[in-house]
Every structure is written in structure tokens, then in C-alpha cells.
Amino acid sequence: MMQLNVSLGERSYPIFIGHGLLSDGAVLRGCLQAQDLLLVSNTTVGPLYAELLTAALPDRRIVDVRLPDGEQYKTLEYVSRVLDVLVANRFGRDCTVLALGGGVVGDMAGFSAACYQRGVAFAQLPTTLLAQVDSSVGGKTGVNHPGGKNLIGAFHQPVAVFSDTATLATLPPRELRAGLAEVIKYALIFDAVFLDWLEAHAAELLALQPEALAHAIRRSCELKADVVRRDEREAGDRALLNLGHTFGHAIEAATGYTQWLHGEAVATGMLIAADMSARLGLLSDALVSRVRDLLRRFDLPVQAPRIGAQRAFDYMGVDKKVKAGRIRLVLLENLGAARFTADYSNDALQATLAAHFG
Amino acid sequence: MMQLNVSLGERSYPIFIGHGLLSDGAVLRGCLQAQDLLLVSNTTVGPLYAELLTAALPDRRIVDVRLPDGEQYKTLEYVSRVLDVLVANRFGRDCTVLALGGGVVGDMAGFSAACYQRGVAFAQLPTTLLAQVDSSVGGKTGVNHPGGKNLIGAFHQPVAVFSDTATLATLPPRELRAGLAEVIKYALIFDAVFLDWLEAHAAELLALQPEALAHAIRRSCELKADVVRRDEREAGDRALLNLGHTFGHAIEAATGYTQWLHGEAVATGMLIAADMSARLGLLSDALVSRVRDLLRRFDLPVQAPRIGAQRAFDYMGVDKKVKAGRIRLVLLENLGAARFTADYSNDALQATLAAHFG
Incomplete structure (x- = not known):
């Protein structure tokens, strides 16, 4: 088992990475002191792992909530249902909400914890890469x-994260690849050496080779934890993590959040960002090709849906990265180096959108 | 015009108190730099003051949202509608939400600001005492x-508070008295000298005498700002501000949040807390009588609804002040001195509930 620490003053928390963590009562109990636990999962993950976790914490009162599985249920309405369960069970401010599942479960359980009684503790037990x-x-x-x-x-930090790599065995291959898209993202933004390593270990990662997975998770968490520590509220460097996300959001929104996985949209979005960087003279065409080849090696999509440049632009406009009406973008200056900027020509943006969405 | 400062590090903000502040463009512009403003009010306050405020800020884009008036509309559903307006107008992270109205509008506008894009700025323009x-x-x-x-x-600090005492002229007398109940609360918890002053100036306050009102508002804000500064997240001293609230919540919940004003419920709740303090030997019967007389002088209710002790207890149980299943209460050690504690006999609590709710 490995342990990383995210340093955020009084909101610091540990990340544990290991095989079989969900049934490791000693590690879990070390960070989860609450007597009352709300276990939020979904109808796919709950049946696989909820019992394992409950068995590892026999002395606690655990209330089990299972949401329907899918990004289309990530709504205020379903958060409201989670809050209903907390109220119905009379959970106090000293309870802890556990998020067992992928990003959707984590976002909803975390937001429920942030809102319940103006903020209770929560812990993440992520089961997707x-x-x-x-x-x-x-x-x-x-x-x-x-x-x-x-x-x-809301911004609401967990009290701990337990990443059990054993859960990846039940993950659909397409979701594994979508997770690897985010791993590639960290390398593209921050770490050219890690990018080389990913190019060399694509096959091992796709084959779920345990040591390769553990290295990829650890390095990704280190890079993300480092930028979160520097910029918790996303006022500066943390915005770099949105590489590929503004273009990716347009893909997801245009297709109703159902056809593309988030990581797939980010993959294509990163290629679009790389292409736009090349159009602005920041990046060579050869490096854009290297990005495209890497995404293909991981069997990730490289072609956006042909929704038209104007529609793509409209969907980008409601994105959070708008500052005084101007869309700010994360662009690449090199592989392993990015910038967040509103200083680009509109012609380059329009040409990029036309090439990828037109 | 008076100015106080609430000291909370990077979340510090000023409170302005004065007659005619809502039309004082210079003061408003000094704290409100955003170009895009969402003005949240209700169907009672909006028609009275929205135009005044809009006229004072002619260079801004102001979108006007009016909620139905009443505590029964303080729901997640109506916050969701405010969020819909922010999205529909494509407001960015740099917008500011203005809360123009009483506590309900402030709570809903503030929570909307806390949730929109994980937190945008908001300012309070309170129009009730x-x-x-x-x-x-x-x-x-x-x-x-x-x-x-x-x-x-959520806990979400405003960027500024503008308290225009001129707005109290349009406030129903019953709401004025409910506000004075909270003023009495600060005196009971923190400041015996202020309590003497209130006993001596009840008539002036009820007659809306401007200097008396300004003094009462200023001293109340000072006392509250001081405790918020010491304990922003309500881990300690800030809980003292809940004097009368746990009993008061039972009154409000049992009557569906429609028959009693919050301040009225707090007034009766404070008397119940004083009575329980006397039963525990913390306070003399003479001081309980002094509290009752003071509340009566302000024409505030001193008798809880006869809902029965058990029902009152049940409603207290879902209150946020539960710690590991035990209800913690704010009790009085003297006039001007309070404690927050779970260290009391259940017999005293049951006798108190029977006397007031039975």
C-alpha cells in the first residue's frame, strides 16, 4: 500500500493506493472515526463492493444509498434524494458520507456532504481509474x-481517499481507457518524462498490469495533489487541469452527456487544444501528431462529432472558464508544459473549431 | 453612515449601516465591482426597492429575480430556479449575487451564490431588522x-453588507418586534449593559426612533461579528448564538414554519431556555421573570404552542445541535452569560418541555 498526502493546511488529507483496500478494516478505521456512515454508491458498484466494505466496518451504523448509474442522473434532484436519506436517518453533523463508485458518485456524494447541515465529512472510495x-x-x-x-x-475536501486497484478488474475496458486519457492529460500538462513512460507502457496499462497501473495512479495523484496544494480554489495553476475540457464540454453537452465518456471527450479535446496551439505557433505539427498517435495507441477517440463550429462555440460559452465574456483556454507550449490564457486570435479558434466540429 | 468590519482573514468584509444606503451609488460601487449582478428579492420587497437600487448602479447589467414571499418557499426547488436564471443569462464566475430582502432572501441568494460554479460573490442588502x-x-x-x-x-461569506435603516419604515410592526427578539438575544448571551439599555429604550425602538435603532443594530452586529470572527465554522462559541433556537425550532417545525415568525419562536425559546437554566440552578427565578417581562414589553410571545412534550422533543432531535445522539443546549448562567452544553439532567429537560409544551 502507498500513501500520499495532499497538503491543504487544516483541510489536508491522505490518499491510500493499494490492492484490496476496500476490505482492509484497519486502514479504513484509521481515517473514518464517525459512528454514522452514509454509503453512497450506484446500482452497478453497490452490488459488487458495498457488502465487502460493510463487513470491514462491523461496529458502525452504515446506511446504504444506491443511485441509478449514469452521468444523466448527476442532477440536483438526485442530490436532494441523498439529503432526504440523511435527514430521514437523523444523521448529525458528526456523520461521514462515503462515496463508493466513479466520478459521478463522488461528485454527488461530495456535494451532498458539502450541503448537509452546511458541511459534513466525506471520504472517497473510487472504483474507476x-x-x-x-x-x-x-x-x-x-x-x-x-x-x-x-x-x-461546491469545493469540499474529503477526509481521505482510498483507491483500491483491485476494483479495476470489474471496470469495462472503455472506462479504463477513458481513465487513461486523464493520466495522459497530467503528462501533457506537467511531465514530459511521464509522457515517455506512458508511450512505452501503453500495452501493460491496457492489460491491467498491476505495477504499471499503480505507477500511473501514483504519479497522476502526485501531479494533481501538487497543483491542488498550490491553488485549492482554482484561481491560477489549477485551471491548467482543464486541458481538453472546454472543447470536451462542447462534445459532451452537444451529445447530451450520454454518448461520450468524460475521459473520451477530454482525449479528443486535448487533441483539439494541441491543434489550436500549433495554429498559434506554440507547438510543432510533429508534436500534435505525437499526441494523436498516443491517443490512438490507447484506443481513444480523436474525432469530435460534426456538430458545426458555431454550436461548439455556443456550448463552450457557458463553460466556467469564461472571464468577462472571453473564453479562456488551456493551450500547450510543449509536451509537459501548458498555459491558461485568453490571449489568442479568434481566427485561430474559429479555424480550429471548423477543422474539428465543422 | 457607520462601518464595521468582520475580520475573517481573506474572507473579511465590511458592514455599512445608514439611512438611504440603497440609493447611495458611491458606497455601493465601492464594494460591488462586478459588471453582471443578479438581484434576488421577493414579490414584496422587489416592488419597493429594486428600482432604487438599479437606478443607483446605471452602468451595470442587472438581472432581477423575484421569489414568492415566505419561509415556506425557502426550499432547494426555489434555489434551483435562481440557479436556472444564472445559467440562462450565462453569468460567469465573476458575477455577484445581491440579496435584497429579509433573511429568507438572504439565505436563498447566498446559497445560490455558494453553489453556482462552486461559489460566486454575493452581497447582502437586508431590508428587515x-x-x-x-x-x-x-x-x-x-x-x-x-x-x-x-x-x-453552506457557509459562504458575503463581500459586503449594506443595512439601510430607511427600509424599516415599510416593515410590518410584527416583523420589527421579531427582529428585536434577536437583539435581546445578543444582550442575554453577551452583554448585560446592553440588556439594561434595551429595557430602558423599548418604547423608542418600537416607535422606530432612528438613533435608538441605529445603536441597537450596531451593537448587535458588533457582538455577532465578534463571535463569528472567533468561530467562523461554528465549532465553539458561535453555537451560543443558538440561544432559544433549539426550543424555537420545535415551535416552528410543529407549526409548519408558517404561523410563528422566526424571531417570535426564538423569543419564546429563550424564555424556555432561561426557565430550564433556573431548573438546573444556574439562574434565579427572579432573572427568569426579568426575561419574561422584557419580552412582554416588546410584545413578544412567551407561551409555546401546546403540542406536547414528546412531540417537541422529537422536533428538537433533528436539530443540527445533536452530538452523538445527545441534544446540546444553550443555557444561561446569568443575564449576559451563556454556555453550550450537553451536561444537564434529562429530568430537567423533560420538566421544562412539559411546563411549556405540555
Whole structure:
């Protein structure tokens, strides 16, 4: 088992990474002192792992809530149902909410914890690679709105994250690849050496080779924890993590959040961002090709849906990265180096959108 | 015009108290830099003051939202509607939400601001005495749940509070008295000298004498700001502000949040807390009588509804002040001195409930 620490003053918390953590009562009990636990999962993950976890914490009162599985249920309405369960069971301020599942469960359980009695503790038990390397680290919680993704939410840090790599065995291969897209993202933004390593170990990762997975998760969490520590409230560097997300949001919103997995949209979004960086003279065409080849090696999509440049632009406009009406974007200056900026030509943006969405 | 400062590090903010502040463009512009403003009010206050405020800020884009008037609309559903307006108008992270109205508007506008894009700025423009002395100071925002009051919410500090005493001229007398109940509360908890002053100036306050009102608001805000500064997240001293609230919540919940004003329930709740303190030997019977007389002088209710002790106890149980199943209460050690404790005999609590609710 490995342990990392996310340093955020009084909101610091540990991340544990290991095989079989969900049934490791000693590790779980070390960080979860509450008597009353609300276990939030969904109808896919709950049947696989809820019993294991409950058995590892026999001395606690655990109330089990299972949400329907899917991003389309990440709404205020379902958060409201989770809150109903907390109230109905008379949970006090000293309870802890456990998020067992992927990013959707984590976002909803975390936002429920943030809102219940103006904030109770929560812990993440991510069971997808995406959640293990991304959404379980950093304290972002929330739900979607018909007008845009993650428009409603809160910053609420977990008290601990337990990433059990054994759970990846039950993950559909397509979701594994979507998680690897986020791993690639960290490398593209921060770490060219890690990018080389990913190019060399694609086959092992896709084959779920345990040591390769553990290394990829650990390095991703380190890179994310480091940027969250520097910029908890997303005023600066943390915005770099949105590489590929603004274009990706347009893909997800245009397709109703149902056809593309988040990581798939981010993968294509990163390629679009790389292409736009090349159009602005920041990145060579050869490096854009290297990004495309890497995504293909991980069997990730590289072509956005042909929804038209104007519609893509409209969907980008409701994104949170708008500052005084101007869309700010994360662009690449090199592989392993990114910038967040509103300083680009509109012609380059329009040409990029036309090439990928037109 | 007076100015106080609530010292909370990077979340510090000013409170302005004065006659005619809502039309004082210079003061408003000094604290409200955002171009996009969402003006949240209700169908009672909006028609009285929204135009005044809009005229004072002619260079801004102001979107006007008017909620139905009443505590029964303080729900997640109506917060969801406010969020819909923010999304529909494509407000970015740099917008500011303005709360123009009483505590209900402040709670809902503040919680909407806390949730929108994981937190945007908001400012309070309280138009009731209760909101001016209580809910606009301290950063508590949120909504009710059928299972209990304020069970859903966030701590979100305003960027500024503008308390215009001229607005009290349009306040129904019953609401003025409910606000004075909270003023009495600060005196009972913290300041015996202020309590003497209130006993001596009851007539002037009820007659809306401007200097008396300004003194009462200023001293109340000072006392509240001081305790919020010491304990922003309500881990300690801030809980003292709940004097009368646990008993008061039972009154409000049992009557569906419609028959009693919050301040009225708190008034009766404070008398019940004083009575229980006397039963525990903390306070003399003479001081309990002094509390009762003072409340009567302000024409505030001193008799709880006869809902029965058991029902009152049940409603207290879902209150946020439960710690590991035990109800903690604010009790009086003297006039001007309170304690927050779970160290009391159940017999005294049951006798108190039987005497007031039985």
C-alpha cells in the first residue's frame, strides 16, 4: 500500500493506493472515526463492493444509498434524494458520507456532504481509474445543469481517499481507457518524462498490469495533489487541469452527456487544444501528431462529432472558464508544459473549431 | 453612515449601516465591482426597492429575480430556479449575487451564490431588522427541508453588507418586534449593559426612533461579528448564538414554519431556555421573570404552542445541535452569560418541555 498526502493546511488529507483496500478494516478505521456512515454508491458498484466494505466496518451504523448509474442522473434532484436519506436517518453533523463508485458518485456524494447541515465529512472510495486519478483528488463536487456541466457545486475536501486497484478488474475496458486519457492529460500538462513512460507502457496499462497501473495512479495523484496544494480554489495553476475540457464540454453537452465518456471527450479535446496551439505557433505539427498517435495507441477517440463550429462555440460559452465574456483556454507550449490564457486570435479558434466540429 | 468590519482573514468584509444606503451609488460601487449582478428579492420587497437600487448602479447589467414571499418557499426547488436564471443569462464566475430582502432572501441568494460554479460573490442588502442584526452577518446560507429547518446549506461569506435603516419604515410592526427578539438575544448571551439599555429604550425602538435603532443594530452586529470572527465554522462559541433556537425550532417545525415568525419562536425559546437554566440552578427565578417581562414589553410571545412534550422533543432531535445522539443546549448562567452544553439532567429537560409544551 502507498500513501500520499495532499497538503491543504487544516483541510489536508491522505490518499491510500493499494490492492484490496476496500476490505482492509484497519486502514479504513484509521481515517473514518464517525459512528454514522452514509454509503453512497450506484446500482452497478453497490452490488459488487458495498457488502465487502460493510463487513470491514462491523461496529458502525452504515446506511446504504444506491443511485441509478449514469452521468444523466448527476442532477440536483438526485442530490436532494441523498439529503432526504440523511435527514430521514437523523444523521448529525458528526456523520461521514462515503462515496463508493466513479466520478459521478463522488461528485454527488461530495456535494451532498458539502450541503448537509452546511458541511459534513466525506471520504472517497473510487472504483474507476478516472475517479482514482482525477475526481477523487481536489475537492471539486457538484452536479450538472441542463445548461452545462458541473455548473452547480461546491469545493469540499474529503477526509481521505482510498483507491483500491483491485476494483479495476470489474471496470469495462472503455472506462479504463477513458481513465487513461486523464493520466495522459497530467503528462501533457506537467511531465514530459511521464509522457515517455506512458508511450512505452501503453500495452501493460491496457492489460491491467498491476505495477504499471499503480505507477500511473501514483504519479497522476502526485501531479494533481501538487497543483491542488498550490491553488485549492482554482484561481491560477489549477485551471491548467482543464486541458481538453472546454472543447470536451462542447462534445459532451452537444451529445447530451450520454454518448461520450468524460475521459473520451477530454482525449479528443486535448487533441483539439494541441491543434489550436500549433495554429498559434506554440507547438510543432510533429508534436500534435505525437499526441494523436498516443491517443490512438490507447484506443481513444480523436474525432469530435460534426456538430458545426458555431454550436461548439455556443456550448463552450457557458463553460466556467469564461472571464468577462472571453473564453479562456488551456493551450500547450510543449509536451509537459501548458498555459491558461485568453490571449489568442479568434481566427485561430474559429479555424480550429471548423477543422474539428465543422 | 457607520462601518464595521468582520475580520475573517481573506474572507473579511465590511458592514455599512445608514439611512438611504440603497440609493447611495458611491458606497455601493465601492464594494460591488462586478459588471453582471443578479438581484434576488421577493414579490414584496422587489416592488419597493429594486428600482432604487438599479437606478443607483446605471452602468451595470442587472438581472432581477423575484421569489414568492415566505419561509415556506425557502426550499432547494426555489434555489434551483435562481440557479436556472444564472445559467440562462450565462453569468460567469465573476458575477455577484445581491440579496435584497429579509433573511429568507438572504439565505436563498447566498446559497445560490455558494453553489453556482462552486461559489460566486454575493452581497447582502437586508431590508428587515432581523436580517440586519442576524442573518446578514456570519455567512450562513441555506434552505429548509421537510424534516427540519436549515438542514441544507453552506457557509459562504458575503463581500459586503449594506443595512439601510430607511427600509424599516415599510416593515410590518410584527416583523420589527421579531427582529428585536434577536437583539435581546445578543444582550442575554453577551452583554448585560446592553440588556439594561434595551429595557430602558423599548418604547423608542418600537416607535422606530432612528438613533435608538441605529445603536441597537450596531451593537448587535458588533457582538455577532465578534463571535463569528472567533468561530467562523461554528465549532465553539458561535453555537451560543443558538440561544432559544433549539426550543424555537420545535415551535416552528410543529407549526409548519408558517404561523410563528422566526424571531417570535426564538423569543419564546429563550424564555424556555432561561426557565430550564433556573431548573438546573444556574439562574434565579427572579432573572427568569426579568426575561419574561422584557419580552412582554416588546410584545413578544412567551407561551409555546401546546403540542406536547414528546412531540417537541422529537422536533428538537433533528436539530443540527445533536452530538452523538445527545441534544446540546444553550443555557444561561446569568443575564449576559451563556454556555453550550450537553451536561444537564434529562429530568430537567423533560420538566421544562412539559411546563411549556405540555
